[in-house]
Amino acid sequence: MRKNWIGIPALMILLLLPALSVAQGVDENLTPVDDNLSTVVTEDSIAATLTELQPVAEEQLEEPDPGLDVSGAITVLDKDNDAGDQLLVSFELPADTEGIYAYNVYRRIAGEEGEDAWNLVEVIPADKLPEFIDGYDPDYPISPGVLYEYRIASVTVDDEEFFGSICKAEVVPEGEIYHTGKTRVLIAGGLFMFLIFYYFGKAQKGTKMYLRPIAGIQAIDEAIGRATEMGKPILYVPGLSYIEDVATIASLTILGRVAKKIAQYQTPLMVPNRDPIVYTIADEVVKQAYLEAGRPDAYDPDSVFFLTTSQFAFVAGVNGLMMREKPATNFYLGMFWAESLLLAETGSLSGAIQIAGTDAVTQLPFFITTCDYTLIGEELYAASAYLGREPKQIGAVKGQDACKAIIMGFITLALALAIIDIAAGTHTLDWVRQVITMPIVD
Amino acid sequence: MKRTVPLMIVMVGGILMMVQYFIPHQYSQAVFTNYTQWAPIVGAFALILGVGSLTRVHSHKIRRKTKNWQYSWAVLIPLYGMPFLAIIWPQSLAGGMDSPSIFHFFFMHIQVPIQSTMFSLLAFYIASAAFRAFRAKSALATILLLAAVIVMIGQVPIGEIFGRWLPETGLWILRYPNLAAKRAIMLGVGFGILATNLKIIFGVERNWLGGAGK
Numbered sequence A: 001m002r003k004n005w006i007g008i009p010a011l012m013i014l015l016l017l018p019a020l021s022v023a024q025g026v027d028e029n030l031t032p033v034d035d036n037l038s039t040v041v042t043e044d045s046i047a048a049t050l051t052e053l054q055p056v057a058e059e060q061l062e063e064p065d066p067g068l069d070v071s072g073a074i075t076v077l078d079k080d081n082d083a084g085d086q087l088l089v090s091f092e093l094p095a096d097t098e099g100i101y102a103y104n105v106y107r108r109i110a111g112e113e114g115e116d117a118w119n120l121v122e123v124i125p126a127d128k129l130p131e132f133i134d135g136y137d138p139d140y141p142i143s144p145g146v147l148y149e150y151r152i153a154s155v156t157v158d159d160e161e162f163f164g165s166i167c168k169a170e171v172v173p174e175g176e177i178y179h180t181g182k183t184r185v186l187i188a189g190g191l192f193m194f195l196i197f198y199y200f201g202k203a204q205k206g207t208k209m210y211l212r213p214i215a216g217i218q219a220i221d222e223a224i225g226r227a228t229e230m231g232k233p234i235l236y237v238p239g240l241s242y243i244e245d246v247a248t249i250a251s252l253t254i255l256g257r258v259a260k261k262i263a264q265y266q267t268p269l270m271v272p273n274r275d276p277i278v279y280t281i282a283d284e285v286v287k288q289a290y291l292e293a294g295r296p297d298a299y300d301p302d303s304v305f306f307l308t309t310s311q312f313a314f315v316a317g318v319n320g321l322m323m324r325e326k327p328a329t330n331f332y333l334g335m336f337w338a339e340s341l342l343l344a345e346t347g348s349l350s351g352a353i354q355i356a357g358t359d360a361v362t363q364l365p366f367f368i369t370t371c372d373y374t375l376i377g378e379e380l381y382a383a384s385a386y387l388g389r390e391p392k393q394i395g396a397v398k399g400q401d402a403c404k405a406i407i408m409g410f411i412t413l414a415l416a417l418a419i420i421d422i423a424a425g426t427h428t429l430d431w432v433r434q435v436i437t438m439p440i441v442d
Numbered sequence B: 001m002k003r004t005v006p007l008m009i010v011m012v013g014g015i016l017m018m019v020q021y022f023i024p025h026q027y028s029q030a031v032f033t034n035y036t037q038w039a040p041i042v043g044a045f046a047l048i049l050g051v052g053s054l055t056r057v058h059s060h061k062i063r064r065k066t067k068n069w070q071y072s073w074a075v076l077i078p079l080y081g082m083p084f085l086a087i088i089w090p091q092s093l094a095g096g097m098d099s100p101s102i103f104h105f106f107f108m109h110i111q112v113p114i115q116s117t118m119f120s121l122l123a124f125y126i127a128s129a130a131f132r133a134f135r136a137k138s139a140l141a142t143i144l145l146l147a148a149v150i151v152m153i154g155q156v157p158i159g160e161i162f163g164r165w166l167p168e169t170g171l172w173i174l175r176y177p178n179l180a181a182k183r184a185i186m187l188g189v190g191f192g193i194l195a196t197n198l199k200i201i202f203g204v205e206r207n208w209l210g211g212a213g214k
Helices: A002-028 A043-062 A180-204 A215-230 A246-265 A276-292 A311-325 A339-349 A364-370 A378-388 A391-424 A428-436 B004-020 B026-064 B070-088 B102-133 B139-155 B157-162 B165-201 B207-213
Strands: A074-078 A087-091 A102-109 A119-125 A131-134 A148-155 A161-163 A234-237 A269-273 A304-306 A329-333 A353-358 A373-376
Touching (some): A074 A148, A087 A148, A180 A391, A180 B165, A215 A234, A215 A373, A234 A246, A246 A329, A246 A353, A246 B207, A269 A276, A269 A311, A276 B207, A304 B026, A311 B102, A329 A339, A339 A364, A339 B102, A364 A373, A364 B102, A391 A428, B004 B026, B004 B165, B026 B070, B070 B102, B139 B157, B139 B165
Parallel strands (some): A234 A329, A329 A353
Antiparallel strands (some): A074 A087, A102 A119, A102 A148, A148 A161
């Protein structure tokens, strides 16, 4: 009986020894879930940790998977000079980039849960810099004042993703109230506006100002007179652009002056329009011009008309008018594209005297070639002042001239500095260019 | 009132747009977006006026039997016929805009070829315009002709047969004298736009108001 009592604990010890040795071996293969667990250790926590880690240990033991290395810390900064709709995101590359084809950048609103909350906002090829501006994709816009979380996945050629840790942005996107990149524009714009207002005031005080004669504008009276003598109509095309184009507005201003003279001579006028808004304004302008000329009865409501919004259908319509009605004078003033030569060449073939004016640099050669007179660039804007001779209008032209004088001064300075730099081997022009030149801004 | 209200709207709107260019804040951008979204709405209403104008002009021609009045039918029938075929004509009878439909057939087989024809006329007009421009009537015209020949031959592979100097001279002409002239024009245009805008915003230029401007 006594022998049996001693044998029971001995048997239990024998059974426990192998179990303890197995448990010790498993512990050595465990992966810690959290480093904090190693610092705060209690008996309960050890038990809990062992329970939690046991399956991980078993998985790793069964099927070891090397995978890809994942990116390190993610840095998120608010982008300057934006509407609070862009963030600068950069991240540390993995220590081992072997096998990484690209990095997928995911974003979600902080606090949202689940895989569906993540949006793929950027794919950065492995050979590119690990940074980008988030917010360009219109499908996934960034909202001002919202906190976002990011995570980066290393992607294999087979499109397998290995996710790094989630990073909460330290900043929220915010819009700025002043665009610091536009300071030089503000200074230059302010200076030019001041000059124009200065000459407005000077003209209002009665100061006489000289305007260089422009042949194209002086020929307007002659062209209207020719049409009157021949008893043929005058065609006025106010460009093919929309009312928001300043060239169109300038053209409508000239139309008012021209229509007033036409009303005095009682010559038929045709004003085809491509844009419905331009048509309504042109109609009002011509009606008012006839009223001012004291000939409201001579105004024909069909003289100003809408043709079509289609570019080449409009050309076909106007060319048809030229060939059927044979106007004696054609005005093409405003914004033109590929149709400029089609219109002007047909007008030239019909034998009309032609006056054109546009600020489209690429169309100017066509007008110069085929028209009798061409208003080049700014002359289109100055034409109204020339025709009206109102002091403030002339003041504005003088203001423009003063602005151009400043630019000419800068060009002369740059030329002198360039010569000095070549002679003396200095780099003063580069320095001046850095100070003056406007950087490309968003 | 008829004059003051539009002028005030233009002044406030113009200054607002100038100021917002320097303010990237979301509220500033929202104002800008809303402002620009109004334009298509106004345009849609103006289109009705435009179609009305076209109808009035051509119906007058038909009624008065003026010269070439028959062509007015060629304007009015498609003007109302095409929307009718696209919107009202039943889908079961080849209505609608998508292929196959009568609208699509007319569009692809009448409008598109006519437009292409108009555009292709440009090639012939360029030739005749170039002939007129490059006649060496004076010393300046001769310089223009020479510059044009150098640039044109320099731009094509055959130019190198004459030596490297030809394409290089052509490029020099494009990069320096030509670019300088273009930039000078563009600078002038920029100042012209600035001055015109200021004249409109501050009510110096009122012709665009038509009858209300006086």
